[in-house]
Amino acid sequence: MSSGAHPVLAAAADAASAAYRDVRSKHSREELAETVFDGADGTPSMFVDVVVEQAIIEAATSLGVNVLSEERGWVDVGSAVTLVVDPVDGSANAAAGVPLSCFSAALAVDGRFTEALTSWLHTDERWWASSTSSAYRTSGRREINGAAVSLLRPHARNQAAWGRVAGAAARVRVLGCSTLDAVFVATGASDAFVDAGSDTHRLMDLAAAAVLVPASGGAMVDAFGRPFEFDPDLTRRWSGVVAATPELAETLCELISGGIDPAAEE
Amino acid sequence: MSSGAHPVLAAAADAASAAYRDVRSKHSREELAETVFDGADGTPSMFVDVVVEQAIIEAATSLGVNVLSEERGWVDVGSAVTLVVDPVDGSANAAAGVPLSCFSAALAVDGRFTEALTSWLHTDERWWASSTSSAYRTSGRREINGAAVSLLRPHARNQAAWGRVAGAAARVRVLGCSTLDAVFVATGASDAFVDAGSDTHRLMDLAAAAVLVPASGGAMVDAFGRPFEFDPDLTRRWSGVVAATPELAETLCELISGGIDPAAEE
Incomplete structure (x- = not known):
């Protein structure tokens, strides 16, 4: 430290x-x-x-x-x-x-x-x-092709978006620990980590990522463009997209919101 | 040791x-x-x-x-x-x-x-x-309801089976390390680990599980009933089902081969 x-x-x-x-x-x-x-x-x-x-x-x-x-x-x-x-x-x-x-x-x-x-x-x-x-650097990857992507587990409400992201990624992980996933993006071990539109993420799931990842060259945004901000109302939810670059984050947001045909990506 | x-x-x-x-x-x-x-x-x-x-x-x-x-x-x-x-x-x-x-x-x-x-x-x-x-004991879980299940990542060829298993499980993980997943089943940290029918598993992905898990009270079988056996022909593949009990292994095999309607499980 x-x-x-x-x-x-x-x-x-x-x-x-x-x-x-x-x-x-x-x-x-x-x-x-x-x-x-x-x-x-x-x-x-x-x-x-x-x-x-x-x-x-x-x-x-x-x-x-x-x-x-x-x-x-x-x-x-x-x-x-x-x-x-x-x-x-x-x-x-x-x-x-x-x-x-x-x-x-x-x-x-x-x-x-x-x-x-x-x-x-x-x-x-x-x-x-x-x-x-930051002492860390992300992988710098801009493209979804070849990317290693961690996700939250799929739910019935976001199965299609989850499948689009998993289908486009070269490697898929589900670790069940968002903050460790974000560390792996910051250090370049993984290219991205997403909540594929299930709106499960709370403020404290993403707060460290919002500092660590941008400071290391990456991006942390919400899949649906909502601002991520300090708020003592802990019932707020986001679908965090944590990525090695702003370009990869944008592609992941488009995949999650349905704007990209994953078949065209392959 | x-x-x-x-x-x-x-x-x-x-x-x-x-x-x-x-x-x-x-x-x-x-x-x-x-x-x-x-x-x-x-x-x-x-x-x-x-x-x-x-x-x-x-x-x-x-x-x-x-x-x-x-x-x-x-x-x-x-x-x-x-x-x-x-x-x-x-x-x-x-x-x-x-x-x-x-x-x-x-x-x-x-x-x-x-x-x-x-x-x-x-x-x-x-x-x-x-x-x-064995010094370890599996969780002893018999039912898919409430089970924590690790899977290999989904592929196009087994997407439906993967979805049936993930949809029926209470928790889903994809760690990308089959032998560690099998250890977690043997020690009771996780209830099951499966290749949901993609036939990705090789002999050495499952050999340790075939000893550790049965000796700890669980089961290790192939999703399609093929015998798992020592074979110097390393091009052979299996879809390993590693579970806390033989009953849970059987349910997972049925889910993977399509014999169970996951909606009926929920």
Whole structure:
């Protein structure tokens, strides 16, 4: 991590990592996956999420930083700085024992994202960037032909769009951890990551990507052109398109919204 | 690993791990992914595969064990014991920098699989079992409802079957690393892993699963009922169905071959 990084990011990642290890050592898969209540984002909160979130909130607020998180929502300590955080992205993986889950957070200063950190909970590998500086470069790929694309799983409501993207891509992955997928785009390991129009993405699924990927030469947009912005209303949804270049992002948006015949791409 | 394990498995895994780290530190993504020649299995061999395979062949043959591997094919030193090995399962992931690739091997003694080891190359975590003894237990799930299922990516030739499986499953993953997917089934982290009828699986994609998963309470079969067996003809293909229980395997086979209406499952 850069010496210019805000200390709350490392402190929150450390707290998440310790809480994750602790809760996994003490509880069964069934206990970790148990739904505790419906979170501020309107989706069910698993026990593992709630425990890790609590540790993060304590770490961040003790440094005088607000927290906006999926279960508890907005914890406002009167700061201009807010930690927008997904305590355990890929909760289902984490609870089951599939080692693909991340702590992921972005800092919003007066509503603008300034820096972000994603940490892979299984290995504690960390990726940090500010909106003006990144140590990573995307693959630079502009064309869908030959592209490696990660997707959220298909749903009945977006099956056709999902099939268009998967059919046009050279490689397809579904990892169940959006923030790790975005890291792979930022570092050039993968060419793109999309929610193919299912409107599943919440603010904290995309906040780190919105910093890491553009700073590394890529693009992060919504498939339907809606602005992605800081908003404490956690019921808002997007279909994030995270890509190595703006050109590839545009092609993916067209595939998702139906503007490209995938057969013509092959 | 058990003290009863054949020493060639650990020796080959150590050799693979060292060669993998070395080749990744010295070569670019483009060099790692370069196609060197078409392997004995009829698919293109990447540079990373060839380098790691060479290290494994040296380690195994120096212990007097035959090797059957995807690039070089059958290296017969006259032993009754053969190491059936995928040097780098998930080569595309490995070359690109997506940390989901494994060394995976099974021992065949006089043509019968007796023990297997899969090692995650990114972390060197290892999973071993013999055909009669495993430290792992599958999830025990019998029903497709609620199941977490990993799949190979969809192809044009099996799109309908892929959609039936994905539509019936509660969670869907595509990791691009069959042997790691099989480990997750053996350890209960995931309920099943399938090639949904694309006939992509080769002997070494499934050899370790054929030991690890049944020994842990699950099942490993071909979607179309063909026997899975040791065969030095590496052009043979299967559609592997790896599941937590024989009942779940049977349901998945029916979904893949078209015998179940997925709508009736929901």
